Amino acid sequence: MPLMTGAQYIESLKKVPIEVYALGERIADRTEHPLIRPHVNAAAETYNLAHDAKFSDLGVATSNLSGQPVNRFTHIHHSAQDLVTKVKMLRLLGQRTGSCFQRCVGFDAMNALYSITFDMDKAKGTQYHGRFRDYLKFVQDNDLMPDGAMTDPKGDRSLAPSQQHDPDQYLHIVERRQDGVVIRGAKIHQSGAVNSHEVIAMPTRALGPDDKDYAIACAVPANAPGMVYIFGRQTNDTRKIEGGFDQGNASYGLVGGEATVVFDNVLVPWERVFLAGEAEYAGPLVERFAAFHRQNYGGCKSGVADVVIGAAAALAEYQGVEKAPHIRDKLTEMMLLSETLHACSLACSSEGKPTPSGAYVVDYMLANITKQNVTRYIYEIYRLAQDIAGGFLATMPSERDLRHPRVGPFVEKYYRGAGEVPAEYRLRLGRLLENMTCSIAPVESMHGAGSPQAQRVMILRQGDLEAKKRLARKLAGLE
Ligand SMILES: Cc1cc2nc3c(=O)[nH]c(=O)nc-3n(C[C@H](O)[C@H](O)[C@H](O)COP(=O)(O)OP(=O)(O)OC[C@H]3O[C@@H](n4cnc5c(N)ncnc54)[C@H](O)[C@@H]3O)c2cc1C
Structure with a gap:
């Protein structure tokens, strides 16, 4: 069933119930809960x-395994152009949803595992790459969405996994059996996990020889016995239960519907195990996944920023300030920042290089620069949007007040914009901006794909300071 539609995807989730909880209650149908x-x-x-003829070059790719068309989110990049196309696709989807569409995490996990398992087999004679290709074919043939599960709870961050007081703070192998491995632990902050078909788990950090049991990468069906999901709370989430435009982005929500995913002694058959004990490959796998994931942020976030910029500009118009020079300058600044993020993502993609497996990887340095910039520029874009919008972002009455027979006319009268702009227009855009800029949304830009310091470590490592010193010494006549 290649190339599912959105409706078919939702139907496919309905057929596979999972054990998921939200607000202290078990949820029966993960697709219908508000x-x-x-x-x-x-x-x-x-x-x-993938069914949008106008953008089929973005949404559809040709599988290197089957030669068949597949959804690009299941494709392994085989050229720098593939990497560039990914960024353009992410921007378009950011524009369409104004939110996180979640599917890139599993996409990046698959791309990282494809080339790292190849390297591992070559160096160590293991059998992981062939297994992974079989799994990838299964994902492509069925157009599945796997969650990319890297982040462990981590307990005491200053201690290695094997030194933790509670050994389950990092996902680990608790038993090796003839039919597979049993794993226990949790992955937190999992975008789209509750609406995925599969979960691909990977280590979250480089590991030493004492941490062999923590060197586990594998795939499990979302409904495998022992998989439990706890849906995270978000700012103003009960507005989704109320309904109406106070939600801000009623269609697509806020960031990726993150969940805590518990692996309560889950059996993983060997054919779905792609790393089991080769601790020295955890670091390279994490770095490769992180590079792909950091590449994304100048794609999806510039798309989301397009919506924020548009909302700020439309509000300025409704409020009669669109021609004020400082407003135009602020909108210009927002576009400068957003396009810089996009340019960084395109740059790390254009500079992509082949790996021994034939699959392409982004330029690590430029991918880390991309994400580091996102941790700052998105906050600045949101700050400027809030400046332009005005204080009503924090104080406006509810939709119910607008509809109320007694106070509704007052809301209509006092929240009107310039000319004949109805109050509802301003309130709707105000709620959208409240949702996108005054909520938890920026936290994703800060910590998603790794906290800022994780990128700075990579930038220093990739930066080759010694080569730079040599350049300076040469011109100074010291060499
Ligand atoms: C909205 C959102 C969506 C996400 N989606 C996913 C997803 O789909 N899949 C996934 O796997 N992950 C996901 N993440 C997780 C993301 O990768 C992590 O948040 C990120 O790696 C930081 O980890 P943490 O949140 O545990 O913070 P911490 O690691 O606790 O970081 C907090 C601070 O402590 C510092 N710190 C941490 N460890 C050390 C140390 N040893 N020494 C010194 N300083 C340290 C950090 O630099 C940072 O300043 C998502 C996160 C968010 C916010």
């Missing part, structure tokens, strides 16, 4: 894109 549904809709757009 807290989850907007995130399902956002992920569904990744499926709809």
Whole structure:
């Protein structure tokens, strides 16, 4: 069933119930619950894109395994152009959803595992790459969405996994059996996990020889026995239960509907195990996944920023200030920052290089620069949007007040914009901006794909300071 539509994707999730909880209650249908549904809709757009004839070059790719058309989110990049196309696709989906559409995490996990398993087999004679290709074919043939599960709870961050007081703070192998491995632990902050078909788990950090049991990468069906999901709370999430435009982005929600995913002694058959004990490959796998994931942020976030810039500009118009020079300058600044992020993502993609497996990777240095810039520029873009919008972002009455027979006319009268602009227009845009800029959304730009310091470590490592010193010494006549 290649190339599912959004509606078929949602139907496919309904057929596979999982054990998921939100607000202290077990959820029967993960696709219909009001807290989850907007995130399902956002992920569904990744499926709809593959059927959008205007953008089929973005949404569809040709599988290197089968030669068949596949959804690009299941494709292994085989050229720098593939990497560039990925960024353009992410921007378009950011524009369409104004949110996180979640499918890139599994996409990046698959791309990282493809080339790292190849390297590992070559160096160590293991059998991981062939297994991974079989798994990839299964994902492509069924157009599945795997969650990319890297981040462990981590307990005491100053201690290695094997030194933790509670050994389950990092996902680990608790038993090796003839039919597979049993794993226990959790992955937190998992975007789209509750609306995925599969979960691909990977280590979250470089590991030493004492941490062999923590060197586990594998795939499990989302409904495997022992998989438990706890849906995270978000700013103003009960507005989703109320309904109406106070939600801000009622169709697609806010960031990726993150969940805590518990692996409570889950059996993983060997054919779905892609790393089991080769601790020295955890670091390279994490770095490769992180590079692909950091590449994304100048794609999706510039798309989301397009919506924020548009909302700020439209509000300025409704409020009669669109021609004021400082407003135009602020909108210009927002576009400068957003396009810089996009340019960084394109640059790390254009500079992509082949790996021994034939698959392409982004330029690590430029990918880390991209994400580091996102941790700052998105905050600045949101700050400028809030400046332009005005204080009503924090104080406006609810939609129910607008509809109320007694106070509604007052809301209509006092929240009107310039000319004949109805109050509802301003309130709707105000709620959208509240949702996108005054909520938890920027935290994703800070910590998603790694906290800022993780990129700075990589930048220093990639920067080759010694070569720079040599350049200076040469011109100074010291060599
Ligand atoms: C909205 C959102 C979506 C996400 N989606 C996913 C997803 O789909 N899949 C996934 O796997 N992950 C996901 N993440 C997780 C993301 O990768 C992590 O948040 C990130 O790696 C930081 O980890 P942390 O949140 O545990 O913070 P911490 O690691 O606790 O970081 C907090 C601070 O402590 C510092 N710090 C941490 N360890 C050390 C140390 N040893 N020494 C010194 N300083 C240290 C950090 O630099 C940072 O300043 C998501 C996160 C967010 C916010």
